[in-house]
Amino acid sequence: MSSAAVTNKKGFGATLWDYLTTVDHKKLGVMYLFAGTLFFAIAGFEALLMRLQLMIPNNDFVSAGTFNELLTMHGTTMLFLAATPLLFGFMNAIVPLQIGARDVAFPFLNSLGFWLFFLGALFLHLSFFLGGAPDAGWTNYASLALYSPGHGIDFYVLGLQISGAGTLISGINFIVTIITMRAPGMTFMRMPLFTWTSLISSALILFAFPPLTVGLFLMLVDRMFEANFFDHTMGGNTIIWEHLFWIFGHPEVYILVLPAFGLFSEIIPVFARKRLFGYSSMVFATILIGFLGFMVWAHHMFTTGLGATANAIFAVATMAIAVPTGMKVFNWIMTIWGGSVKVTVPMLYALGFIPSFVAGGVTGVMQAAAPLDYQLHDSYFIVAHFHYVIVGGIVTAIFGSMHFYWPIMFNRALSEKLGVWTFWIFFIGFHCTFFIQHFLGLMGMPRRVFTFQADQGWDLFNFISSIGAILMAIGVILLVINIIITAKSKPLNCRDYWGDGRSLEWAIKTPVPFYNFKQTPLVRGYDPYWLEKHEGNKEGMIYAEPLGDIHMPNNSILPLVMSIGTFVAAFGALYHPDGKAWAIPVLILGLAITVGAMIVRSVKDDLGFHVHVEEVIATEEHLYGKGGNK
Amino acid sequence: MGHDTQVQAKSKKQYEYDRHHNAVHMRKQVINFAIMIFLTFLAFAVVVADFSAYFIKPVILLLAGVQVVLQLYSFMHMDDKKASHMGVISTFVWFGAVIAFTMFLTFLTIIWW
Ligand SMILES: [Cu+2]
Numbered sequence: 001m002s003s004a005a006v007t008n009k010k011g012f013g014a015t016l017w018d019y020l021t022t023v024d025h026k027k028l029g030v031m032y033l034f035a036g037t038l039f040f041a042i043a044g045f046e047a048l049l050m051r052l053q054l055m056i057p058n059n060d061f062v063s064a065g066t067f068n069e070l071l072t073m074h075g076t077t078m079l080f081l082a083a084t085p086l087l088f089g090f091m092n093a094i095v096p097l098q099i100g101a102r103d104v105a106f107p108f109l110n111s112l113g114f115w116l117f118f119l120g121a122l123f124l125h126l127s128f129f130l131g132g133a134p135d136a137g138w139t140n141y142a143s144l145a146l147y148s149p150g151h152g153i154d155f156y157v158l159g160l161q162i163s164g165a166g167t168l169i170s171g172i173n174f175i176v177t178i179i180t181m182r183a184p185g186m187t188f189m190r191m192p193l194f195t196w197t198s199l200i201s202s203a204l205i206l207f208a209f210p211p212l213t214v215g216l217f218l219m220l221v222d223r224m225f226e227a228n229f230f231d232h233t234m235g236g237n238t239i240i241w242e243h244l245f246w247i248f249g250h251p252e253v254y255i256l257v258l259p260a261f262g263l264f265s266e267i268i269p270v271f272a273r274k275r276l277f278g279y280s281s282m283v284f285a286t287i288l289i290g291f292l293g294f295m296v297w298a299h300h301m302f303t304t305g306l307g308a309t310a311n312a313i314f315a316v317a318t319m320a321i322a323v324p325t326g327m328k329v330f331n332w333i334m335t336i337w338g339g340s341v342k343v344t345v346p347m348l349y350a351l352g353f354i355p356s357f358v359a360g361g362v363t364g365v366m367q368a369a370a371p372l373d374y375q376l377h378d379s380y381f382i383v384a385h386f387h388y389v390i391v392g393g394i395v396t397a398i399f400g401s402m403h404f405y406w407p408i409m410f411n412r413a414l415s416e417k418l419g420v421w422t423f424w425i426f427f428i429g430f431h432c433t434f435f436i437q438h439f440l441g442l443m444g445m446p447r448r449v450f451t452f453q454a455d456q457g458w459d460l461f462n463f464i465s466s467i468g469a470i471l472m473a474i475g476v477i478l479l480v481i482n483i484i485i486t487a488k489s490k491p492l493n494c495r496d497y498w499g500d501g502r503s504l505e506w507a508i509k510t511p512v513p514f515y516n517f518k519q520t521p522l523v524r525g526y527d528p529y530w531l532e533k534h535e536g537n538k539e540g541m542i543y544a545e546p547l548g549d550i551h552m553p554n555n556s557i558l559p560l561v562m563s564i565g566t567f568v569a570a571f572g573a574l575y576h577p578d579g580k581a582w583a584i585p586v587l588i589l590g591l592a593i594t595v596g597a598m599i600v601r602s603v604k605d606d607l608g609f610h611v612h613v614e615e616v617i618a619t620e621e622h623l624y625g626k627g628g629n630k
Numbered sequence: 631m632g633h634d635t636q637v638q639a640k641s642k643k644q645y646e647y648d649r650h651h652n653a654v655h656m657r658k659q660v661i662n663f664a665i666m667i668f669l670t671f672l673a674f675a676v677v678v679a680d681f682s683a684y685f686i687k688p689v690i691l692l693l694a695g696v697q698v699v700l701q702l703y704s705f706m707h708m709d710d711k712k713a714s715h716m717g718v719i720s721t722f723v724w725f726g727a728v729i730a731f732t733m734f735l736t737f738l739t740i741i742w743w
Pocket of ligand 1: 249250297299300
């Protein structure tokens with residue numbers, strides 16, 4: 001293993017095997033990033049098809065049924081299979097470095113989380129080739145989903161169950177990592193904001209995913225074994241699904257947006273070259289948003305007839321969230337205020353993010369007013385609102401952070417020039433697409449329709465919106481081209497690429513060795529790397545321990561085997577209601593593979609291995625030349 | 631770690647101290663166990679005694695609440711202040727309890743109205 005780190009050339013097979021078995025947080029981060037980008041591209045393409053369909057009235061570019069599948073898969077993929085893994089990619093790549101840890105707390109589980117997510121996503125996407133994708137919207141409301149013919153909804157339920165288990169595992173892993181594996185001196189109130197938001201977001205995953213799991217399970221038995229949890233004609237209650245879904249669904253938005261806030265809280269101080277304004281209020285606001293996020297789910301259900309009292313309570317609770325969110329916005333602005341701002345691509349995304357996200361927040365407060373929501377519900381106004389939050393808040397964070405962290409993750413820098421082009425094309429396209437949809441909504445255009453009649457005053461606005469979608473697609477293609485060009489560029493081999501790094505991850509020289517810091521750093525304050533630079537420390541950090549043997553985990557193929565087991569079992573479960581004879585044996589086979597891999601894992605001792613001092617020195621010399629990481 | 635067995639002789643003082651400590655701990659466990667049994671007995675007793683339902687329901691719920699707290703703090707060692715990260719653990723436990731209780735309350739009040 002240690003010799004593998006030193007030798008340079010590896011064959012394709014060996015590299016592939018390395019990625020299939022890896023438990024290294026940095027490699028898993030890269031895998032999350034690329035898997036997320038793949039699904040982002042797929043879901044973006046689905047959106048483009050929808051916008052082409054809606055470009056002109058009475059269009060027949062796609063059929064109504066296909067349109068339903070496209071809109072369902074677009075929403076489901078973007079939230080579960082694109083945004084979540086992309087953010088997990090950054091959490092994996094950056095958080096252990098930010099807290100000065102060697103890896104996450106449970107490297108094996110980290111790998112298991114990735115493979116469950118990936119195979120669940122693959123399962124869901126196979127639906128396109130196996131008789132039709134899910135078509136009841138990403139919310140999958142029971143009153144519609146229970147009566148959907150074919151296997152689409154079963155793919156949704158089983159696919160999300162598998163990838164949801166992966167997300168839950170990763171969430172727990174990050175909670176434990178951040179709480180127990182911080183470097184000496186890294187107290188809670190010295191943690192960088194991205195680490196804080198990752199912690200809170202992981203806690204939200206811990207509490208929000210179980211209700212989803214329960215909901216999906218009830219949906220599964222309703223569809224496959226004709227249970228009647230959601231069937232009101234048999235004494236069930238279809239509204240229960242909506243509650244379970246939104247008890248999960250609202251926190252899910254914060255699970256995604258909090259890490260995005262964290263990423264911007266890292267980017268802005270670096271390029272404003274100023275300490276983050278109001279650090280402790282930022283931490284407090286993050287915790288408060290996380291807590292309140294669980295108390296507001298019924299604002300998605302104002303029109304189901306909960307009654308005036310319930311609507312009033314949930315309306316007020318929802319509006320309350322604007323307070324901590326506003327605190328954050330003011331803190332970002334105050335950080336930029338008076339700083340000597342360097343407008344790089346990540347900073348451009350940050351500057352674009354603030355007004356876009358505020359716009360999404362304001363329309364959110366408008367919808368929180370229950371009486372107005374009766375007017376806005378199920379119209380394009382809602383579509384405009386949540387795209388302003390998700391694209392304006394989360395996608396800008398992901399794109400900006402790609403530029404920001406590419407030097408650490410790949411030891412190469414994305415092109416700034418192409419990045420500026422990407423930003424402006426994407427940003428203009430984004431506002432073009434969604435700003436106008438507010439007015440389409442106010443004019444009464446309902447969401448989730450596959451076409452509309454001409455001369456209702458919607459024609460021009462829909463056309464503009466579709467042009468915007470094409471611009472966004474061009475922006476994304478430019479980003480992908482940028483990534484491909486960059487892969488061929490020269491490695492950086494430097495520390496602190498942007499020159500103004502503040503937190504620990506910038507103190508380490510790239511390429512980052514597989515054991516991260518060769519000695520655990522000592523954290524002497526908030527913004528520890530900036531502190532050392534300020535005091536003229538040329539070595540990067542002060543270390544908390546002498547150079548010694550490093551204990552690292554072994555690679556393992558078992559996480560992939562376990563995930564393949566669940567993947568196989570899902571096919572058995574899916575085809576069982578069709579009366580296929582092979583369904584039950586396949587289900588049992590799949591579960592046997594998973595359980596067998598678990599037993600192997602439990603019985604076989606895996607104590608990891610030690611990298612000895614000489615090997616550490618050899619690795620450092622190999623990576624950085626004589627003298628090692630100085 | 632757990633794989634190389636270390637043999638360590640205890641000093642007389644250490645032995646006495648451990649013995650005393652264990653005895654105190656054991657006494658606490660037994661007392662709490664007795665309280666749990668007694669509370670369970672009370673719950674059965676109010677039902678058997680055939681009081682009004684308006685009395686029985688709140689009393690049983692109250693007893694259940696007390697038992698949950700006892701269970702967590704005594705038998706599941708949440709009272710062990712010296713254990714690492716106990717503050718974080720209690721925060722997570724109670725945060726989860728608050729969320730679950732909110733859901734329970736709404737399901738009772740606004741779904742089956
Ligand atoms: Cu919500």
